[in-house]
Amino acid sequence: MWFFIIRRFNLFILTVAILYFLVFLMMQALPGDFATNISGIQHPTSGQLSELNNAYQLDKSWFNQYISFIDQRIHGEFGVSFTTAQPIWQEILTFLPATIELCLYATTIALLIGFPLGIIAAVQPQKPADFTVLGLSLVGYSIPVFWLGVSAIMYFGLELQWLPVAGRLNLLYQVPPITGFTLIDIWLSDLQYKQLAYRDAFAHLIMPTLTLALIPATMVTRITRTAVREELNANYIKAFQSRGLSPSTIIYRHALPNALQPILSQLSLQLSTLLTSAMVTEVIFSWPGIGNWLIDAIYQRDYPVISAGILICAGFIILVSVLTDIMLIATTPKRRSAVDGSR
Amino acid sequence: MARANSIYQEESIPSPIQQIWRYFISYPVAVIGLWVFVILLIAAVIAPFIAPYSPHFQHTDALLLPPSWHPDGQVAYFLGTDDLGRDIFSNLLYGVRTTFGSSMLVTLIAAFFGIILGILSGMSKGLKSSILNHILDATLAIPSLLLAIVLVAISGQSLTNVMMAVCIALIPQFMRATHTAVQYELPREYVVAAKLDGANQVQVFFHVILPNILNALVVQTTLAISVAIIDIATLGFLRIGVPAPTSEWGTMLADGVDLIFIAPWNVTIPGLAIFVSVLAINLVGYGLQRAVKEGLG
Secondary structure (H helix, E strand, O other): OHHHHHHHHHHHHHHHHHHHHHHHHHHHHOOOOHHHHHHOOOOOOHHHHHHHHHHHOOOOOHHHHHHHHHHHHHOOOOOEOOOOOOEHHHHHHHHHHHHHHHHHHHHHHHHHHHHHHHHHHHHOOOOHHHHHHHHHHHHHHHOOHHHHHHHHHHHHHHHOOOOOOOOOOOOOOOOOOOOOOHHHHHHHOOOOOHHHHHHHHHHHHHHHHHHHHHHHHHHHHHHHHHHHHHHHOOHHHHHHHHOOOOHHHHHHHHHHHHHHHHHHHHHHHOHHHHHHHHHHHHHHOOOOOHHHHHHHHHHOOOHHHHHHHHHHHHHHHHHHHHHHHHHHHHHOHHHOOOOOOOO | OOOOOOOOOOOOOOOHHHHHHHHHHOOHHHHHHHHHHHHHHHHHHHHHHHOOOOOOOOOOOOOOOOOOOOOOOOOOOOOOEOOOOOEHHHHHHHHHHHHHHHHHHHHHHHHHHHHHHHHHHHHOOHHHHHHHHHHHHHHHHOOHHHHHHHHHHHHOOOHHHHHHHHHHHHHHHHHHHHHHHHHHHOOOHHHHHHHHOOOOHHHHHHHHHHHHHHHHHHHHHHHHHHHHHHHHHHHHHOOOOOOOOOOOHHHHHHHHHOOOOOOOHHHHHHHHHHHHHHHHHHHHHHHHHHHHHHHHO
8 A cells, every 4th residue: 555655645746846847938928038937026136147047057057947846836935926025935924814715715615515415416317306406416516606696796795785895804893913813713703792703703704615515515515416326336235225224324324424525536537617616606705715816816927936936836736636646545545557657 | 230030121210310319309498498598599609680779889878778667667678788888689699609609619620639639648557657647636636616717817818818818727537537438438349359359449449439429529519518608607707717808708707796786687688698608508418417327317
């Protein structure tokens, strides 16, 4: 087993290296001076320029440049932003928690909705319940995130005035950002009205999380439905049925644990879709996260920030897919030969 | 296939495509999806002939008219007008061309390149396959929207650039689907049999594997169209997509957001258009998927 895990880890390094190379190529294709784009320092003085030359080996061959580019980025040196002139790594650390918070809650909701629905649809093939779930998931999957977000704002925010439409917390509550996660920060703060602050934070959370949760929920439903049904058609299930095991035992003790494998591996592939819709959701609800920051960077043509955003997002996706792979390999011997990396 | 115990000497066996078609039209929802799809296709072609007005013409005497079924609406402006007095219905019709038409085109181009690359990576072994796969993994890890945004940032805002960006974002998905399909078929017995008969790689692929993975590729293509529509509309919504004078559903929606208080139909109608077309394509894709499964499985 260790052989496979080490092999997968090597592949991870290789894939990340290729990702860095793609971003490196992109940096060279971008308009403007390469030294400026890679460091974020506009109009560098001669002293800064020689420093950059030193750090990124700009006078050497492209291969040296590529290696030192990786070296700088891995040590958290992402350069500075064009617009704010702040170190980008610092900015990432302030914006990332908001995105993680949003994605985490949305994924939890999606799993809580998608799993049961998928199982219900899977155990009743070709019945009304199956068709309803399938129809709902097809409809939900077809709704564009931005339309849903804007419609939610229009109805619940403006017409009914039930929920706040933008941001994470009312400005009345001065919560110092310690961890960056609002709910934890409120708990850590010495606010007088913690309960009111919590209620406000939750009100701010409802619309963005539900908007973001819709598409993952439909995906979880469909993946679960397919995977569980496939397991239920297997011969060992028939063997159990013939021995008179109750349907619930078969489903919960045998079919579901086995179906979890394909579900997990399929879900890790959907992560980039989740991040994409998270970016759009953040823009609509003015959520101060990575997505909002990145889209702003695009309007400002802030190239160092864009490249840092790609490295962080794609790196995160690759990391998660490798971790799921390793977890799957560790728990199922069957997968080991299939994931030997050469094919 | 012909049954020995049948009393009829001649039995017409429907070809695989006929079988798939029969199964497909037995799902009413999928057929509705297909109708909407065909209507959209026709609309994309004849938009200039059926649109009542030019999409850019500003009717200064008819600003922010609600849709015609509203008491204040006029039938002359069927779906109402926006804040510059542009007819929403005409805009929507021209938008079929940009949003729907260009996503069709983009998907076909992406399918062409993605499938070829997927075949190359699927049929090859060892180092070559490894290299292709890791490039694939790395590009697949970059969210498609982000990739599109970067390309637009590099080469500027125009319809061609947006299309190219979405195309490049779609190619890895085609590559992966083709790769998986080829890898699934490759070790199976009928392929081994063909190899033992002395078929070379090219023959194995075109005569043995391709007919069996074609269905998977068609389904993938249908689903990719819906992804392309959403991507193009999302780029338009974020205002980094198709530039201003061109009618595009996402951009129309983004323009409508400013008027959300006084003229909510400017948001609802373009959104509904995107939703209906994506839903139609997903229904067709789903119908095809099931028809292929039942017709061939």
